[in-house]
Amino acid sequence: MVPMIYTLYGFAIFFFIYWSAMWLLHIIAIFYGKYKLHRKLPQPALDEPYPGVSILKPLMGMDSNLAANLETFFTMSYPLYELLFCIEEEVDPAVTVVEELIKKYPKVSAKLFKGATTVGVNPKINNMHRAFEESVYELVLVSDSGIKMKEDTLLDMVCYMTDKTGLVHQMPFTCDRNGFAATLEKIYFGTAQSRIYLVADLLRVNCHTGMSTLLRKSVLKENGGLKTFGCYLAEDFFICKYFLDKGWRTTISSQPALQNSGLCDVNSFQARLTRWAKLRVAMVPLVIIFEPLSECMVIGACAAWASSVLFQWDSLAFYLIHILLWFICDWMLLTTVQNGSLPFNKFDFLVAWLFRECSGPYLFLHAIIYPNIQWRNRVFKLAWGGIAQEITPRIKC
Ligand SMILES: CCCCCCCC/C=C\CCCCCCCC(=O)N[C@@H](CO[C@@H]1OC[C@@H](O)[C@H](O)[C@H]1O)[C@H](O)/C=C/CCCCCCCCCCCCC
Numbered sequence: 001m002v003p004m005i006y007t008l009y010g011f012a013i014f015f016f017i018y019w020s021a022m023w024l025l026h027i028i029a030i031f032y033g034k035y036k037l038h039r040k041l042p043q044p045a046l047d048e049p050y051p052g053v054s055i056l057k058p059l060m061g062m063d064s065n066l067a068a069n070l071e072t073f074f075t076m077s078y079p080l081y082e083l084l085f086c087i088e089e090e091v092d093p094a095v096t097v098v099e100e101l102i103k104k105y106p107k108v109s110a111k112l113f114k115g116a117t118t119v120g121v122n123p124k125i126n127n128m129h130r131a132f133e134e135s136v137y138e139l140v141l142v143s144d145s146g147i148k149m150k151e152d153t154l155l156d157m158v159c160y161m162t163d164k165t166g167l168v169h170q171m172p173f174t175c176d177r178n179g180f181a182a183t184l185e186k187i188y189f190g191t192a193q194s195r196i197y198l199v200a201d202l203l204r205v206n207c208h209t210g211m212s213t214l215l216r217k218s219v220l221k222e223n224g225g226l227k228t229f230g231c232y233l234a235e236d237f238f239i240c241k242y243f244l245d246k247g248w249r250t251t252i253s254s255q256p257a258l259q260n261s262g263l264c265d266v267n268s269f270q271a272r273l274t275r276w277a278k279l280r281v282a283m284v285p286l287v288i289i290f291e292p293l294s295e296c297m298v299i300g301a302c303a304a305w306a307s308s309v310l311f312q313w314d315s316l317a318f319y320l321i322h323i324l325l326w327f328i329c330d331w332m333l334l335t336t337v338q339n340g341s342l343p344f345n346k347f348d349f350l351v352a353w354l355f356r357e358c359s360g361p362y363l364f365l366h367a368i369i370y371p372n373i374q375w376r377n378r379v380f381k382l383a384w385g386g387i388a389q390e391i392t393p394r395i396k397c
Pocket residue numbers: 018021022025124144193196197199200203205206207208209210211233234235236237276277279280284287290291294
């Protein structure tokens with residue numbers, strides 16, 4: 001009987017401490033977000049020229065926003081850059097989009113690479129390999145197809161590339177778009193993900209998502225270049241680990257990444273989150289315990305039970321107050337990340353937030369139960385540690 005009581009109290013104390021730590025994360029993320037995000041750019045030194053940047057754009061297929069998103073790369077205010085578009089298949093609707101833009105902006109240095117080189121399992125790396133090898137400049141920006149740039153986004157990223165910094169990435173966020181799925185995406189990236197991302201950046205923990213990343217080519221080349229990471233599906237995590245292991249600093253820039261894919265529906269978004277969760281579990285197995293425990297509904301329930309064991313507090317009242325405070329903190333963080341008015345009202349926020357918070361733990365469970373990973377038209381299997389293997393046959397899109 002006594003060991004059981006000790007175990008019970010042990011769990012209760014653990015949950016209560018974890019719950020308290022989550023509030024600390026909330027507070028740190030809000031203050032650090034206010035400090036780090038949307039800062040005014042420092043004036044660049046007049047006697048130092050801007051470093052050139054080679055921008056790799058891996059493309060596959062078309063969506064309704066592709067042309068508009070790609071166009072923002074031609075209209076950036078940055079003096080020296082080249083655009084390297086990489087398209088895996090010779091026949092892809094993205095080819096026409098890119099060719100038309102290259103014709104429209106003849107003054108911008110741009111090249112189209114058709115056809116991937118198989119250097120590993122990761123199709124994004126295979127797609128970019130040739131362009132990376134032929135890129136001209138020391139700084140390379142890897143930028144996914146759905147990213148939209150502001151005029152000064154590249155300058156903002158370059159400003160963070162100090163002497164000790166090897167990698168600058170944008171924290172994932174979204175453009176303002178209409179509809180429930182867009183609201184859901186904005187809420188997820190601006191709350192649950194930003195919270196961890198900001199704290200990880202402050203503590204210099206690897207939490208790099210490679211949708212928009214500026215890196216030093218010479219450092220990657222010391223270890224064979226991009227192709228070395230082709231055996232992983234989560235190349236972004238291992239690239240960042242490589243820079244950190246070599247003693248380089250990594251940081252987020254002040255502008256969050258504006259994801260603006262034309263494909264925006266709840267099913268695709270949830271499939272994407274589930275795919276990412278599978279990657280995280282394979283790379284950092286401890287997230288199996290810590291990630292569900294960091295969800296509002298789960299840790300709230302655990303802490304409500306713990307508070308009734310430890311202090312005989314009313315569990316239901318505790319749970320409801322917990323949810324309300326979490327909701328308020330999330331609103332504060334989201335408005336900080338957005339840095340302007342949101343494209344939805346507080347009621348829309350409430351509905352989509354509740355949906356996200358209730359579906360989050362379910363999606364995570366789903367990711368653990370079905371470990372195979374579908375990415376576009378391919379299916380992969382991951383071993384612990386992150387090495388990937390493609391499972392044939394491919395899916396016809
Ligand atoms: C007491 C509190 C403890 C808190 C513990 C928190 C536990 C973790 C909880 C949540 C994790 C959220 C992580 C958010 C970012 C991850 C997004 C992601 O999964 N990205 C992956 C996929 O990216 C795409 O991959 C394919 C590529 O081609 C695309 O271009 C990419 O966009 C990416 O691969 C993974 C990146 C990093 C994963 C790190 C996971 C560990 C996080 C631990 C953070 C701990 C923070 C410190 C708290 C104290």
